[in-house]
């Protein structure tokens with residue numbers, strides 16, 4: 271009798287201690303983000319000078335402060351009247367920003383500075399295996415693209431200021447198609463993966479990818495209206511080649527504001 275009671279209390283004690291130490295089985299439905307400090311960071315010109323894409327990330331989670339500030343930089347409220355850090359066409363705020371975290375995919379609510387669970391499960395591996403990927407969803411029209419672009423540039427500058435790696439990708443935009451319920455007429459246009467850099471700063475890590483061949487239309491545009499290198503990421507060399515200067519060249523090559531037509535270089 272005594273032995274049975276002892277066994278029962280032992281089982282209860284073990285169950286109780288397990289329930290206290292076990293991680294929550296379910297992701298929280300709502301997460302209040304930490305208050306955003308609107309001071310500090312690199313001066314704007316330094317952040318602009320440092321902005322770049324990086325495609326390799328450490329798995330370490332970002333801090334609550336970084337998560338909150340990234341989402342605020344994307345789409346947060348920056349004025350008393352509820353308006354946002356980015357401009358939107360007619361002020362209609364036609365953009366939805368989602369955070370893909372290990373605990374689930376969350377919709378960012380700028381007014382409440384909070385996240386609401388939109389899709390359960392860890393979907394981070396579908397993207398760049400970074401601890402955070404931000405999804406920008408909007409109607410697939412011109413202004414939708416503008417709004418997403420304004421938001422990811424703000425985040426890119428925040429990352430430059432914080433020394434975080436980030437890359438914007440249009441590939442991967444459809445990864446959660448059919449799973450994530452978006453506002454009517456919205457689709458994910460572009461995604462941005464963010465995390466601590468996977469390579470030490472200044473190392474020869476894969477910080478940038480090679481330029482892709484230009485689509486035909488861009489290549490033609492380059493030939494007819496723009497200087498060599500205008501659309502490519504490699505620097506354009508403005509120094510004319512020997513033997514191709516002087517009046518003969520000028521007559522053939524239609525110089526304009528110091529730019530030289532592709533046919534001339």
Ligand SMILES: Cc1cc2nc3c(=O)[nH]c(=O)nc-3n(C[C@H](O)[C@H](O)[C@H](O)COP(=O)(O)O)c2cc1C
Nearest residue numbers: 321322323324325437438439440441460478479503
């Ligand atoms: C709208 C958009 C879509 C992009 N899509 C991809 C992509 O699908 N895959 C990728 O590796 N990089 C993608 N990039 C990143 C560009 O390749 C990168 O910005 C470009 O190489 C210039 O490098 P930088 O950002 O370091 O200046 C995209 C960038 C933008 C703005």
